[in-house]
Amino acid sequence: MLLTLKQGAQRTSLNQDMEIITLANTVSSLVLDFEDEISATLNVTITQGSTLDLFCFNTSNRLSINETYTLEKDSTLNLSYGDLTQGETLRNVQVNLEGKGAQVQLNSATLITSDTNLNYRFSHKAQHTQGDMKNYAVMGKGGNLSLYAIGHIESTGAFSETHQSTRVLNLEGSKKASVYPHLIIDNNEVQASHAESTGQMDEDHLYYLQSRGLDVNQAIRLMVKGYLSSVTDSINDEALKTLILEQIDQKVEELC
Amino acid sequence: MTKRKIGERGMSTLNIKNLHVEIEGKEILKGVDLSVNSAEIHALMGPNGNGKSTLLAAIMGHPKYTVTQGEITFDGQDVLKMAVNERSKIGLFLGMQYPMEVAGVTNSDFLKAALNSRRTSPIPLFTFIRTLEKAVNSLQMKSDLAHRYVNEGFSGGEKKRNEILQMILLEPKIAMLDEIDSGLDVDAMKIVAAAILEQSVKSQVGLIIVSHYERFYQLIQPTHVHVILDGKIVLSGNHDLVNRIDTEGYDWIAQAYGVQIVKEIKTRPVTATSIGTCAVKERGME
Numbered sequence: 001m002l003l004t005l006k007q008g009a010q011r012t013s014l015n016q017d018m019e020i021i022t023l024a025n026t027v028s029s030l031v032l033d034f035e036d037e038i039s040a041t042l043n044v045t046i047t048q049g050s051t052l053d054l055f056c057f058n059t060s061n062r063l064s065i066n067e068t069y070t071l072e073k074d075s076t077l078n079l080s081y082g083d084l085t086q087g088e089t090l091r092n093v094q095v096n097l098e099g100k101g102a103q104v105q106l107n108s109a110t111l112i113t114s115d116t117n118l119n120y121r122f123s124h125k126a127q128h129t130q131g132d133m134k135n136y137a138v139m140g141k142g143g144n145l146s147l148y149a150i151g152h153i154e155s156t157g158a159f160s161e162t163h164q165s166t167r168v169l170n171l172e173g174s175k176k177a178s179v180y181p182h183l184i185i186d187n188n189e190v191q192a193s194h195a196e197s198t199g200q201m202d203e204d205h206l207y208y209l210q211s212r213g214l215d216v217n218q219a220i221r222l223m224v225k226g227y228l229s230s231v232t233d234s235i236n237d238e239a240l241k242t243l244i245l246e247q248i249d250q251k252v253e254e255l256c
Numbered sequence: 257m258t259k260r261k262i263g264e265r266g267m268s269t270l271n272i273k274n275l276h277v278e279i280e281g282k283e284i285l286k287g288v289d290l291s292v293n294s295a296e297i298h299a300l301m302g303p304n305g306n307g308k309s310t311l312l313a314a315i316m317g318h319p320k321y322t323v324t325q326g327e328i329t330f331d332g333q334d335v336l337k338m339a340v341n342e343r344s345k346i347g348l349f350l351g352m353q354y355p356m357e358v359a360g361v362t363n364s365d366f367l368k369a370a371l372n373s374r375r376t377s378p379i380p381l382f383t384f385i386r387t388l389e390k391a392v393n394s395l396q397m398k399s400d401l402a403h404r405y406v407n408e409g410f411s412g413g414e415k416k417r418n419e420i421l422q423m424i425l426l427e428p429k430i431a432m433l434d435e436i437d438s439g440l441d442v443d444a445m446k447i448v449a450a451a452i453l454e455q456s457v458k459s460q461v462g463l464i465i466v467s468h469y470e471r472f473y474q475l476i477q478p479t480h481v482h483v484i485l486d487g488k489i490v491l492s493g494n495h496d497l498v499n500r501i502d503t504e505g506y507d508w509i510a511q512a513y514g515v516q517i518v519k520e521i522k523t524r525p526v527t528a529t530s531i532g533t534c535a536v537k538e539r540g541m542e
Binding site: 202203204205207208209210211212213214215216218222223225226227228229230 | 316317318319339340341343344345349350352355356358359360361362365366369370373374405422426
Protein backbone atom coordinates (compact mmCIF):
# COMPACT_ATOMS: atom_id res chain seq x y z
CA MET A 1 0.00 0.00 0.00
CA LEU A 2 1.38 3.39 -0.99
CA LEU A 3 0.28 6.52 0.81
CA THR A 4 1.28 9.92 -0.51
CA LEU A 5 0.90 12.65 2.07
CA LYS A 6 -0.02 16.14 1.01
CA GLN A 7 -0.55 19.10 3.28
CA GLY A 8 -2.81 18.36 6.28
CA ALA A 9 -3.78 15.65 8.74
CA GLN A 10 -4.87 12.05 8.24
CA ARG A 11 -5.58 8.98 10.32
CA THR A 12 -5.51 5.41 9.08
CA SER A 13 -4.88 1.86 10.23
CA LEU A 14 -1.82 -0.13 9.33
CA ASN A 15 -2.60 -3.80 8.71
CA GLN A 16 -0.27 -4.62 5.79
CA ASP A 17 3.07 -3.49 4.39
CA MET A 18 2.96 0.23 3.80
CA GLU A 19 5.01 2.87 2.03
CA ILE A 20 4.55 6.54 2.81
CA ILE A 21 5.97 9.49 0.90
CA THR A 22 5.53 13.15 1.76
CA LEU A 23 5.45 15.78 -0.94
CA ALA A 24 8.34 18.23 -0.99
CA ASN A 25 8.00 21.35 1.15
CA THR A 26 4.72 20.28 2.78
CA VAL A 27 3.69 19.93 6.41
CA SER A 28 1.57 16.89 7.16
CA SER A 29 0.51 14.80 10.10
CA LEU A 30 -0.58 11.20 10.23
CA VAL A 31 -1.91 8.93 12.95
CA LEU A 32 -1.29 5.26 12.30
CA ASP A 33 -3.38 2.83 14.32
CA PHE A 34 -2.01 -0.63 14.95
CA GLU A 35 -4.83 -2.98 15.90
CA ASP A 36 -5.47 -6.73 15.98
CA GLU A 37 -2.44 -8.83 14.95
CA ILE A 38 0.15 -7.24 12.67
CA SER A 39 3.35 -8.38 10.98
CA ALA A 40 4.44 -5.80 8.45
CA THR A 41 7.03 -3.38 7.15
CA LEU A 42 6.73 0.37 6.97
CA ASN A 43 8.91 2.51 4.73
CA VAL A 44 8.62 6.26 5.00
CA THR A 45 10.35 8.91 2.92
CA ILE A 46 10.27 12.48 4.11
CA THR A 47 11.19 14.42 1.03
CA GLN A 48 13.21 17.58 0.83
CA GLY A 49 11.95 20.46 2.95
CA SER A 50 8.88 18.62 4.26
CA THR A 51 7.75 17.97 7.81
CA LEU A 52 5.87 14.92 9.00
CA ASP A 53 4.29 14.47 12.44
CA LEU A 54 3.68 10.75 12.72
CA PHE A 55 1.96 9.21 15.71
CA CYS A 56 1.90 5.40 15.90
CA PHE A 57 -0.77 4.21 18.30
CA ASN A 58 -0.38 0.57 19.17
CA THR A 59 -3.28 -1.27 20.76
CA SER A 60 -2.69 -4.48 18.80
CA ASN A 61 -2.81 -7.99 20.19
CA ARG A 62 0.58 -8.76 18.67
CA LEU A 63 2.86 -6.49 16.67
CA SER A 64 5.97 -7.29 14.68
CA ILE A 65 7.14 -4.46 12.47
CA ASN A 66 10.24 -3.22 10.69
CA GLU A 67 10.20 0.51 10.06
CA THR A 68 12.62 2.48 7.92
CA TYR A 69 12.58 6.25 7.64
CA THR A 70 14.58 8.17 5.05
CA LEU A 71 14.99 11.87 5.69
CA GLU A 72 16.06 14.06 2.79
CA LYS A 73 17.65 17.50 2.94
CA ASP A 74 16.06 19.91 5.44
CA SER A 75 13.24 17.54 6.27
CA THR A 76 11.80 17.02 9.75
CA LEU A 77 10.25 13.93 11.30
CA ASN A 78 8.40 14.09 14.62
CA LEU A 79 7.85 10.43 15.41
CA SER A 80 5.80 9.37 18.42
CA TYR A 81 4.89 5.93 19.69
CA GLY A 82 2.12 5.17 22.14
CA ASP A 83 2.23 1.48 23.09
CA LEU A 84 -0.78 0.60 25.20
CA THR A 85 -1.16 -3.03 24.33
CA GLN A 86 -1.53 -6.29 26.17
CA GLY A 87 0.13 -8.15 23.29
CA GLU A 88 3.77 -8.83 22.50
CA THR A 89 5.56 -6.12 20.57
CA LEU A 90 8.64 -6.27 18.36
CA ARG A 91 9.54 -3.01 16.68
CA ASN A 92 12.72 -2.31 14.72
CA VAL A 93 13.12 1.31 13.73
CA GLN A 94 15.86 2.56 11.44
CA VAL A 95 15.99 6.32 10.84
CA ASN A 96 18.38 7.37 8.08
CA LEU A 97 19.22 11.06 8.16
CA GLU A 98 20.53 11.25 4.60
CA GLY A 99 20.08 14.90 3.70
CA LYS A 100 21.93 17.86 5.14
CA GLY A 101 19.94 19.58 7.88
CA ALA A 102 17.50 16.69 8.43
CA GLN A 103 15.99 16.41 11.92
CA VAL A 104 14.23 13.68 13.84
CA GLN A 105 12.48 13.82 17.22
CA LEU A 106 11.40 10.41 18.53
CA ASN A 107 9.21 10.12 21.62
CA SER A 108 7.99 6.77 22.86
CA ALA A 109 5.67 5.86 25.71
CA THR A 110 5.23 2.19 26.45
CA LEU A 111 3.18 0.41 29.07
CA ILE A 112 4.70 -3.03 29.35
CA THR A 113 2.28 -5.88 30.03
CA SER A 114 3.75 -8.46 27.60
CA ASP A 115 7.23 -9.13 26.25
CA THR A 116 8.37 -6.05 24.37
CA ASN A 117 11.44 -5.60 22.16
CA LEU A 118 12.12 -2.11 20.92
CA ASN A 119 15.10 -1.23 18.74
CA TYR A 120 15.49 2.42 17.80
CA ARG A 121 18.42 3.54 15.67
CA PHE A 122 19.37 6.90 14.22
CA SER A 123 22.01 6.90 11.47
CA HIS A 124 23.38 10.37 10.82
CA LYS A 125 24.77 10.13 7.30
CA ALA A 126 24.83 13.82 6.33
CA GLN A 127 26.19 16.98 7.88
CA HIS A 128 24.20 19.16 10.29
CA THR A 129 21.63 16.50 11.07
CA GLN A 130 19.92 16.34 14.45
CA GLY A 131 18.38 13.47 16.35
CA ASP A 132 16.70 13.45 19.75
CA MET A 133 15.13 10.36 21.29
CA LYS A 134 13.08 10.24 24.49
CA ASN A 135 11.78 6.90 25.69
CA TYR A 136 9.43 6.44 28.64
CA ALA A 137 8.42 2.96 29.73
CA VAL A 138 6.30 1.74 32.63
CA MET A 139 6.79 -1.87 33.68
CA GLY A 140 3.33 -3.18 34.48
CA LYS A 141 2.60 -6.67 35.69
CA GLY A 142 3.93 -9.24 33.22
CA GLY A 143 6.33 -8.93 30.33
CA ASN A 144 10.03 -8.23 29.91
CA LEU A 145 11.38 -5.16 28.17
CA SER A 146 14.42 -5.04 25.92
CA LEU A 147 15.16 -1.59 24.53
CA TYR A 148 18.09 -0.67 22.32
CA ALA A 149 18.56 3.06 21.74
CA ILE A 150 21.31 3.73 19.25
CA GLY A 151 22.64 7.00 17.88
CA HIS A 152 25.23 6.58 15.13
CA ILE A 153 26.96 9.60 13.65
CA GLU A 154 28.82 8.35 10.61
CA SER A 155 32.07 9.82 9.28
CA THR A 156 30.03 11.87 6.79
CA GLY A 157 27.92 13.39 9.56
CA ALA A 158 30.07 16.32 10.70
CA PHE A 159 28.38 19.01 12.83
CA SER A 160 25.54 16.66 13.70
CA GLU A 161 23.91 16.11 17.08
CA THR A 162 22.43 12.96 18.54
CA HIS A 163 20.84 12.83 21.96
CA GLN A 164 18.80 10.26 23.81
CA SER A 165 17.24 9.59 27.18
CA THR A 166 15.37 6.56 28.45
CA ARG A 167 13.42 6.34 31.66
CA VAL A 168 11.86 3.16 33.00
CA LEU A 169 9.45 3.04 35.91
CA ASN A 170 9.00 -0.28 37.69
CA LEU A 171 5.68 -1.02 39.32
CA GLU A 172 5.25 -3.67 41.98
CA GLY A 173 5.35 -7.16 40.51
CA SER A 174 6.98 -6.11 37.25
CA LYS A 175 9.46 -8.28 35.36
CA LYS A 176 12.88 -7.52 33.87
CA ALA A 177 13.75 -4.32 32.00
CA SER A 178 16.94 -4.24 29.93
CA VAL A 179 17.96 -0.95 28.36
CA TYR A 180 20.97 -0.61 26.08
CA PRO A 181 21.87 2.99 25.22
CA HIS A 182 24.59 3.29 22.56
CA LEU A 183 26.34 6.20 20.94
CA ILE A 184 28.56 5.35 17.99
CA ILE A 185 30.55 8.34 16.83
CA ASP A 186 32.72 8.36 13.72
CA ASN A 187 33.29 12.08 13.37
CA ASN A 188 34.92 14.45 15.84
CA GLU A 189 32.81 17.56 15.08
CA VAL A 190 29.63 16.38 16.76
CA GLN A 191 27.57 16.65 19.94
CA ALA A 192 26.12 13.59 21.60
CA SER A 193 24.61 12.63 24.94
CA HIS A 194 22.63 9.90 26.62
CA ALA A 195 20.86 9.38 29.93
CA GLU A 196 19.11 6.36 31.37
CA SER A 197 17.26 5.76 34.60
CA THR A 198 15.38 2.78 35.95
CA GLY A 199 13.65 2.86 39.28
CA GLN A 200 10.68 2.21 41.50
CA MET A 201 7.84 4.60 42.10
CA ASP A 202 9.26 7.33 44.30
CA GLU A 203 8.01 6.84 47.86
CA ASP A 204 8.09 10.57 48.62
CA HIS A 205 6.06 11.33 45.50
CA LEU A 206 3.48 8.77 46.55
CA TYR A 207 3.33 10.23 50.05
CA TYR A 208 2.88 13.73 48.62
CA LEU A 209 -0.05 12.68 46.44
CA GLN A 210 -1.58 10.61 49.24
CA SER A 211 -1.34 13.57 51.60
CA ARG A 212 -3.78 15.35 49.28
CA GLY A 213 -6.36 12.58 49.51
CA LEU A 214 -5.43 10.15 46.72
CA ASP A 215 -5.23 6.48 47.67
CA VAL A 216 -2.20 4.44 46.61
CA ASN A 217 -3.76 3.16 43.39
CA GLN A 218 -5.05 6.58 42.36
CA ALA A 219 -1.60 8.06 43.01
CA ILE A 220 0.13 5.34 40.98
CA ARG A 221 -2.29 5.71 38.08
CA LEU A 222 -1.84 9.48 38.05
CA MET A 223 1.93 9.12 37.95
CA VAL A 224 1.83 6.45 35.24
CA LYS A 225 -0.44 8.63 33.13
CA GLY A 226 1.94 11.51 33.61
CA TYR A 227 4.86 9.34 32.62
CA LEU A 228 3.19 8.15 29.43
CA SER A 229 1.52 11.43 28.53
CA SER A 230 4.86 13.02 27.79
CA VAL A 231 4.65 11.30 24.39
CA THR A 232 2.04 13.86 23.38
CA ASP A 233 4.30 16.84 24.08
CA SER A 234 5.37 17.06 20.45
CA ILE A 235 1.86 16.72 19.02
CA ASN A 236 0.71 20.11 17.77
CA ASP A 237 -2.85 19.11 16.87
CA GLU A 238 -4.79 19.86 20.09
CA ALA A 239 -7.77 17.68 19.17
CA LEU A 240 -5.50 14.72 18.48
CA LYS A 241 -3.55 15.39 21.65
CA THR A 242 -6.75 15.37 23.73
CA LEU A 243 -7.89 12.16 22.08
CA ILE A 244 -4.59 10.40 22.73
CA LEU A 245 -4.55 11.57 26.35
CA GLU A 246 -8.08 10.24 26.84
CA GLN A 247 -7.05 6.90 25.39
CA ILE A 248 -3.97 6.80 27.64
CA ASP A 249 -6.26 7.52 30.62
CA GLN A 250 -8.59 4.72 29.60
CA LYS A 251 -5.80 2.19 29.04
CA VAL A 252 -4.03 3.01 32.29
CA GLU A 253 -7.32 2.59 34.17
CA GLU A 254 -7.70 -0.83 32.51
CA LEU A 255 -4.15 -2.08 32.84
CA CYS A 256 -2.77 -0.55 36.06
CA MET B 257 -6.20 39.71 68.20
CA THR B 258 -8.82 38.93 65.53
CA LYS B 259 -11.93 37.29 66.95
CA ARG B 260 -13.05 34.42 64.76
CA LYS B 261 -16.47 32.86 64.85
CA ILE B 262 -17.07 29.19 64.35
CA GLY B 263 -19.35 28.89 61.35
CA GLU B 264 -21.53 26.25 59.86
CA ARG B 265 -18.70 23.74 59.45
CA GLY B 266 -18.70 23.38 63.22
CA MET B 267 -15.85 23.05 65.65
CA SER B 268 -13.08 20.59 64.95
CA THR B 269 -10.36 19.60 67.37
CA LEU B 270 -7.00 17.94 66.85
CA ASN B 271 -5.74 16.38 70.07
CA ILE B 272 -2.23 15.10 70.61
CA LYS B 273 -1.36 13.33 73.83
CA ASN B 274 2.05 12.18 75.03
CA LEU B 275 3.28 11.64 71.47
CA HIS B 276 6.57 9.81 71.05
CA VAL B 277 8.00 9.50 67.53
CA GLU B 278 11.18 8.00 66.20
CA ILE B 279 12.91 7.86 62.87
CA GLU B 280 15.33 5.05 62.05
CA GLY B 281 15.43 4.05 65.72
CA LYS B 282 16.20 7.55 67.02
CA GLU B 283 13.57 9.15 69.24
CA ILE B 284 12.78 12.69 68.08
CA LEU B 285 9.53 13.46 69.89
CA LYS B 286 9.55 12.58 73.58
CA GLY B 287 6.02 13.26 74.76
CA VAL B 288 4.21 16.07 72.94
CA ASP B 289 0.83 17.34 74.14
CA LEU B 290 -1.08 19.79 71.96
CA SER B 291 -4.69 20.65 71.27
CA VAL B 292 -5.77 22.75 68.28
CA ASN B 293 -9.32 23.91 67.60
CA SER B 294 -10.96 25.43 64.54
CA ALA B 295 -10.03 29.06 63.88
CA GLU B 296 -7.07 28.97 66.24
CA ILE B 297 -3.61 29.82 64.93
CA HIS B 298 -0.82 27.99 66.72
CA ALA B 299 2.78 29.03 66.13
CA LEU B 300 5.28 26.23 66.66
CA MET B 301 8.77 27.54 67.34
CA GLY B 302 12.11 26.05 68.23
CA PRO B 303 15.62 25.61 66.89
CA ASN B 304 16.13 23.30 63.91
CA GLY B 305 16.41 19.64 64.82
CA ASN B 306 14.16 19.76 67.91
CA GLY B 307 11.07 18.11 66.45
CA LYS B 308 8.81 20.70 64.79
CA SER B 309 8.73 19.14 61.31
CA THR B 310 8.67 15.64 62.83
CA LEU B 311 5.50 16.50 64.72
CA LEU B 312 3.73 17.72 61.58
CA ALA B 313 4.95 14.79 59.45
CA ALA B 314 3.84 12.29 62.13
CA ILE B 315 0.37 13.84 62.29
CA MET B 316 0.09 13.51 58.48
CA GLY B 317 1.39 9.92 58.60
CA HIS B 318 4.74 10.09 56.79
CA PRO B 319 5.87 6.46 56.46
CA LYS B 320 9.41 7.18 57.66
CA TYR B 321 8.22 8.28 61.10
CA THR B 322 7.17 5.70 63.67
CA VAL B 323 4.84 6.59 66.51
CA THR B 324 6.00 4.54 69.47
CA GLN B 325 3.68 5.94 72.14
CA GLY B 326 0.81 8.36 72.62
CA GLU B 327 -2.25 9.25 70.60
CA ILE B 328 -3.53 11.61 67.95
CA THR B 329 -7.28 12.11 67.61
CA PHE B 330 -9.30 14.32 65.31
CA ASP B 331 -12.85 15.00 66.43
CA GLY B 332 -12.58 11.83 68.49
CA GLN B 333 -11.34 9.64 65.61
CA ASP B 334 -8.06 7.76 65.99
CA VAL B 335 -5.80 9.38 63.39
CA LEU B 336 -2.98 6.88 63.94
CA LYS B 337 -5.14 4.09 62.52
CA MET B 338 -5.72 6.00 59.30
CA ALA B 339 -3.81 5.85 56.02
CA VAL B 340 -2.26 9.10 54.82
CA ASN B 341 -5.04 9.79 52.30
CA GLU B 342 -7.72 9.16 54.91
CA ARG B 343 -6.12 11.77 57.16
CA SER B 344 -6.35 14.21 54.28
CA LYS B 345 -9.97 13.36 53.60
CA ILE B 346 -11.09 13.92 57.19
CA GLY B 347 -9.68 17.44 56.99
CA LEU B 348 -5.97 17.44 57.82
CA PHE B 349 -3.53 19.22 55.53
CA LEU B 350 0.24 19.58 55.57
CA GLY B 351 1.89 22.35 53.55
CA MET B 352 5.35 20.90 53.18
CA GLN B 353 8.72 22.49 53.75
CA TYR B 354 10.07 20.81 50.61
CA PRO B 355 7.15 20.21 48.24
CA MET B 356 7.72 17.34 45.82
CA GLU B 357 8.24 17.85 42.12
CA VAL B 358 6.11 15.33 40.27
CA ALA B 359 7.19 15.24 36.63
CA GLY B 360 4.57 14.48 34.01
CA VAL B 361 1.61 15.14 36.32
CA THR B 362 -0.06 18.47 35.63
CA ASN B 363 -1.33 20.64 38.47
CA SER B 364 -4.75 20.49 36.88
CA ASP B 365 -4.92 16.68 36.91
CA PHE B 366 -3.44 16.53 40.39
CA LEU B 367 -5.82 19.07 41.90
CA LYS B 368 -8.85 17.55 40.21
CA ALA B 369 -7.89 14.11 41.52
CA ALA B 370 -7.36 15.55 45.01
CA LEU B 371 -10.73 17.31 44.96
CA ASN B 372 -12.54 14.31 43.53
CA SER B 373 -11.04 12.04 46.20
CA ARG B 374 -13.30 13.74 48.74
CA ARG B 375 -16.41 14.00 46.59
CA THR B 376 -19.00 11.41 45.63
CA SER B 377 -19.24 12.72 42.05
CA PRO B 378 -16.46 14.38 40.01
CA ILE B 379 -16.21 18.15 40.26
CA PRO B 380 -17.80 19.83 37.20
CA LEU B 381 -15.10 21.19 34.91
CA PHE B 382 -16.44 24.74 34.94
CA THR B 383 -16.62 24.80 38.74
CA PHE B 384 -13.05 23.49 38.93
CA ILE B 385 -11.68 26.06 36.50
CA ARG B 386 -13.49 28.93 38.24
CA THR B 387 -12.31 27.81 41.71
CA LEU B 388 -8.74 27.35 40.52
CA GLU B 389 -8.62 30.71 38.74
CA LYS B 390 -9.86 32.49 41.83
CA ALA B 391 -7.21 30.89 44.02
CA VAL B 392 -4.46 31.51 41.45
CA ASN B 393 -5.43 35.18 41.30
CA SER B 394 -5.56 35.60 45.08
CA LEU B 395 -2.01 34.24 45.32
CA GLN B 396 -0.89 36.25 42.28
CA MET B 397 0.44 33.13 40.59
CA LYS B 398 1.05 32.64 36.87
CA SER B 399 -2.08 31.81 34.90
CA ASP B 400 -0.46 28.80 33.17
CA LEU B 401 -0.19 26.98 36.51
CA ALA B 402 -2.87 24.42 35.64
CA HIS B 403 -0.90 23.13 32.66
CA ARG B 404 2.48 22.96 34.36
CA TYR B 405 3.76 19.82 36.01
CA VAL B 406 3.42 19.73 39.80
CA ASN B 407 6.17 21.94 41.20
CA GLU B 408 8.55 21.04 38.35
CA GLY B 409 10.65 24.03 37.37
CA PHE B 410 8.95 26.14 40.07
CA SER B 411 11.02 28.62 42.06
CA GLY B 412 11.14 28.11 45.83
CA GLY B 413 8.50 30.81 46.28
CA GLU B 414 6.22 29.33 43.61
CA LYS B 415 6.34 25.94 45.30
CA LYS B 416 5.25 27.46 48.61
CA ARG B 417 2.44 29.38 46.96
CA ASN B 418 1.35 26.16 45.30
CA GLU B 419 1.06 24.55 48.73
CA ILE B 420 -1.21 27.37 49.89
CA LEU B 421 -3.19 27.08 46.67
CA GLN B 422 -3.83 23.41 47.48
CA MET B 423 -4.87 24.36 51.01
CA ILE B 424 -7.37 26.89 49.67
CA LEU B 425 -8.87 24.39 47.23
CA LEU B 426 -9.03 21.45 49.63
CA GLU B 427 -10.49 23.51 52.49
CA PRO B 428 -9.04 21.47 55.37
CA LYS B 429 -10.30 21.78 58.93
CA ILE B 430 -6.80 21.78 60.41
CA ALA B 431 -3.85 22.87 58.26
CA MET B 432 -0.21 22.52 59.20
CA LEU B 433 2.23 24.78 57.39
CA ASP B 434 5.89 23.84 57.68
CA GLU B 435 8.17 26.82 57.00
CA ILE B 436 5.79 27.92 54.28
CA ASP B 437 7.40 31.38 54.37
CA SER B 438 10.93 30.26 53.53
CA GLY B 439 11.88 31.08 49.96
CA LEU B 440 9.39 33.96 49.85
CA ASP B 441 10.45 37.56 49.35
CA VAL B 442 8.81 40.28 51.45
CA ASP B 443 6.00 40.96 48.98
CA ALA B 444 5.27 37.28 48.40
CA MET B 445 5.22 36.71 52.16
CA LYS B 446 2.51 39.36 52.51
CA ILE B 447 0.45 37.77 49.72
CA VAL B 448 0.75 34.31 51.26
CA ALA B 449 -0.03 35.57 54.76
CA ALA B 450 -3.11 37.41 53.47
CA ALA B 451 -4.32 34.27 51.71
CA ILE B 452 -3.84 32.19 54.86
CA LEU B 453 -5.70 34.72 56.98
CA GLU B 454 -8.52 34.96 54.46
CA GLN B 455 -8.87 31.19 54.54
CA SER B 456 -8.77 31.24 58.33
CA VAL B 457 -11.66 33.70 58.48
CA LYS B 458 -13.61 32.15 55.61
CA SER B 459 -13.46 28.49 56.61
CA GLN B 460 -12.34 28.72 60.25
CA VAL B 461 -9.43 26.43 59.48
CA GLY B 462 -7.31 25.72 62.55
CA LEU B 463 -3.63 26.34 61.81
CA ILE B 464 -0.33 25.03 63.10
CA ILE B 465 2.42 27.17 61.65
CA VAL B 466 6.14 26.53 61.81
CA SER B 467 8.30 29.51 60.99
CA HIS B 468 11.56 31.03 62.17
CA TYR B 469 10.55 34.54 61.25
CA GLU B 470 8.99 37.07 63.57
CA ARG B 471 8.01 39.07 60.49
CA PHE B 472 5.76 36.25 59.29
CA TYR B 473 4.15 35.85 62.69
CA GLN B 474 3.52 39.60 62.76
CA LEU B 475 1.48 39.16 59.62
CA ILE B 476 -0.29 36.00 60.77
CA GLN B 477 -0.88 37.01 64.42
CA PRO B 478 -0.98 33.56 66.06
CA THR B 479 -3.46 33.02 68.88
CA HIS B 480 -1.15 30.51 70.61
CA VAL B 481 2.65 30.16 70.59
CA HIS B 482 4.54 27.00 71.59
CA VAL B 483 8.24 26.32 71.92
CA ILE B 484 9.48 22.82 71.21
CA LEU B 485 12.88 21.82 72.59
CA ASP B 486 14.40 18.36 72.56
CA GLY B 487 11.16 16.76 71.40
CA LYS B 488 8.81 18.35 73.92
CA ILE B 489 6.67 21.47 74.06
CA VAL B 490 8.31 23.18 77.01
CA LEU B 491 6.60 26.55 76.93
CA SER B 492 3.34 27.96 75.56
CA GLY B 493 2.16 31.54 75.50
CA ASN B 494 0.85 34.32 73.32
CA HIS B 495 2.41 36.56 70.66
CA ASP B 496 4.71 38.22 73.23
CA LEU B 497 6.68 34.97 73.23
CA VAL B 498 7.48 35.42 69.53
CA ASN B 499 8.89 38.89 70.21
CA ARG B 500 11.05 37.70 73.11
CA ILE B 501 12.46 34.77 71.12
CA ASP B 502 13.20 37.14 68.25
CA THR B 503 15.39 39.29 70.49
CA GLU B 504 16.76 36.76 73.00
CA GLY B 505 16.79 33.38 71.22
CA TYR B 506 16.01 30.06 72.90
CA ASP B 507 18.80 29.70 75.49
CA TRP B 508 16.80 31.38 78.24
CA ILE B 509 13.98 28.89 77.79
CA ALA B 510 16.38 25.94 77.82
CA GLN B 511 17.95 27.23 81.04
CA ALA B 512 14.63 28.02 82.73
CA TYR B 513 13.20 24.59 81.98
CA GLY B 514 16.41 22.60 82.29
CA VAL B 515 16.28 21.34 78.71
CA GLN B 516 19.17 20.65 76.37
CA ILE B 517 18.71 22.19 72.93
CA VAL B 518 19.35 19.61 70.22
CA LYS B 519 21.93 20.85 67.74
CA GLU B 520 20.97 20.01 64.19
CA ILE B 521 23.54 17.94 62.35
CA LYS B 522 23.64 19.01 58.75
CA THR B 523 24.27 16.14 56.42
CA ARG B 524 25.11 16.55 52.78
CA PRO B 525 22.03 15.47 50.83
CA VAL B 526 22.43 12.61 48.44
CA THR B 527 21.38 13.87 45.04
CA ALA B 528 20.60 12.00 41.91
CA THR B 529 23.64 11.53 39.72
CA SER B 530 23.27 13.03 36.30
CA ILE B 531 24.62 11.07 33.44
CA GLY B 532 26.44 13.27 31.01
CA THR B 533 27.93 12.73 27.64
CA CYS B 534 29.39 9.33 26.95
CA ALA B 535 30.43 8.71 23.41
CA VAL B 536 32.23 5.74 21.96
CA LYS B 537 34.10 5.74 18.73
CA GLU B 538 33.82 2.55 16.77
CA ARG B 539 35.50 2.62 13.42
CA GLY B 540 34.74 0.07 10.78
CA MET B 541 31.26 -0.73 12.04
CA GLU B 542 28.75 -1.36 9.33
